[in-house]
Amino acid sequence: MGIFSKTCEYAVRAVFFIAQHTADGSRVGIKEIAVKIDSPEHFLAKILQDLSKRGIIQSVKGPNGGFYLDAQSLGRPLSDVIEAVDGGGIFRDCGLGLKECSSKNPCPLHHDFLDVRNRLQSMLESITIGQFNEDLNLGIVVLKK
């Protein structure tokens, strides 16, 4: 497994895809998303249901329904998606699994890990979901394979 859970990877890829395809206010369906980001449809559906309940993404049922992002969602930092799915532990927890991670009670890796975690966090906090669209639309980045 990578840094994030597979569930989280699907979530981020899906959110990017939704952002890219709904900038104009339209919606995109679960089937298309699943195919385009290469994820299992029904599993992804669960993930998006959860994100929808949390207000990270928006959805409407029925004809022409689907998932989309409103202005507020587009303005969220990507870290919100990560936290919603995997929790914020990755930004805070000890790399060696110790319960209390602090400078007063450091494990051998504490200080170095702090640096890595902070970098990861600030990177994911400093860019919004919407901002990725530019690169996606320019075709210089990709969401599949």
Add this chain to the structure above:
Amino acid sequence: MGIFSKTCEYAVRAVFFIAQHTADGSRVGIKEIAVKIDSPEHFLAKILQDLSKRGIIQSVKGPNGGFYLDAQSLGRPLSDVIEAVDGGGIFRDCGLGLKECSSKNPCPLHHDFLDVRNRLQSMLESITIGQFNEDLNLGIVVLKK
């Protein structure tokens, strides 16, 4: 879960503990290790068996037996333990789970992730298992709680 699997966390904590307690050539038993690093004994036994087979740590059976580290093992970078347990994916794989992670086929996070991964890797490669002993012996770092 943190950056590493729980299995990997146990492994690293155990290796540190072994290093600290066998600098003089003695051995330390699985029961003591498990208690001191707060891990399930039999599960940890499996992990250490594997590390022993791979030559990352050393072991001898029988009375006064146990686990220890020879000079070569003490000189290994910590990244060797991580790779043995979790594989090297964490240093190489795409943060969004794409199969081919490269600058020619980058996901939206590729460049930022590259930086984070490289930092993590160089940090884990640049310090040897034995080098952690100083801090451990000085009591300024800890392996439990």
Add this chain to the structure above:
DNA sequence: ACAATAAAAGACATTTTTATCTTTTATTGT
């Protein structure tokens, strides 16, 4: 040789993650 010791190995159980399928509910256009 023998008994004690401690890791290695094997078998099994639980939990979490990942995945699939079916039914229900909300929405839309006619």
Add this chain to the structure above:
DNA sequence: ACAATAAAAGATAAAAATGTCTTTTATTGT
């Protein structure tokens, strides 16, 4: 109202990670 649509919700299932227990093998000291 009605039929079509698409997400929400529910029920299972498969796979992987994590954890426990028992038996076997190698080593040591006597």
